[in-house]
Amino acid sequence: MKDKQEFYEDIYKRARPMLESRLSEYRLLHSISVSNTAAMMAKRYNIDVGKARLAGLLHDWDKNYNDEQLFKRVVDFGIEVGWRIEDMGSILHALTGAEAVKREFPELSSDIIQAIARHTTGAVNMSELDIIIYVADMIEPLRSQGNLTPLRVAVGKIPLDELFLKSFEVSMRHLIKRHRFIHPESLEVWNAYVAKERSKNPAKVELETRRFSGSQ
Ligand SMILES: [Fe+2]
Numbered sequence: 716m717k718d719k720q721e722f723y724e725d726i727y728k729r730a731r732p733m734l735e736s737r738l739s740e741y742r743l744l745h746s747i748s749v750s751n752t753a754a755m756m757a758k759r760y761n762i763d764v765g766k767a768r769l770a771g772l773l774h775d776w777d778k779n780y781n782d783e784q785l786f787k788r789v790v791d792f793g794i795e796v797g798w799r800i801e802d803m804g805s806i807l808h809a810l811t812g813a814e815a816v817k818r819e820f821p822e823l824s825s826d827i828i829q830a831i832a833r834h835t836t837g838a839v840n841m842s843e844l845d846i847i848i849y850v851a852d853m854i855e856p857l858r859s860q861g862n863l864t865p866l867r868v869a870v871g872k873i874p875l876d877e878l879f880l881k882s883f884e885v886s887m888r889h890l891i892k893r894h895r896f897i898h899p900e901s902l903e904v905w906n907a908y909v910a911k912e913r914s915k916n917p918a919k920v921e922l923e924t925r926r927f928s929g930s931q
């Protein structure tokens with residue numbers, strides 16, 4: 716009987732050459748980098764390293780499809796997207812990728828599939844693995860846009876919920892700056908994590924908000 720780490724390692728070894736033919740070189744390197752970053756984060760936060768490493772490798776399984784191809788995959792897979800599909804563009808690759816990975820590797824547990832599905836929009840109740848994949852996707856060392864240093868430095872030093880909110884903020888700012896659509900669920904996610912933060916430390920939030928307003 717294989718142990719858990721061997722199980723994840725076997726799928727990693729099978730998936731990697733498949734990704735070489737699915738993704739561009741840049742995206743393959745990004746996926747490997749997310750995988751390594753997720754493993755590092757899992758170690759720091761004491762969650763299953765092999766599982767995080769594999770989920771990181773698989774997270775962009777459908778990333779090389781264009782919008783038209785993604786729309787078709789959504790229909791073929793019978794995925795319920797819950798919003799205007801034509802405005803969702805590349806965020807669909809998370810949903811179709813999760814479904815495709817589930818079909819390709821039916822032996823994988825649903826938490827890995829969920830982490831893949833949630834890596835673009837996030838969700839109201841992110842699991843630890845969901846957060847690790849979301850954040851690793853953003854901070855992996857090959858990413859150079861924006862100032863990611865505060866997020867990278869915060870890994871292991873703050874709870875995962877806080878790390879997710881900080882990362883989500885970076886992502887929201889990015890969308891607003893580029894006048895991109897924001898999925899309505901993302902607003903719910905934002906509000907849910909702000910509420911969590913306020914319930915944990917209302918005084919700190921108040922102080923930081925005042926400091927921010929004062930600098931305008
Ligand atoms: Fe992605």
Ligand SMILES: [Fe+2]
Nearest residue numbers: 745774775852
């Ligand atoms: Fe990615």
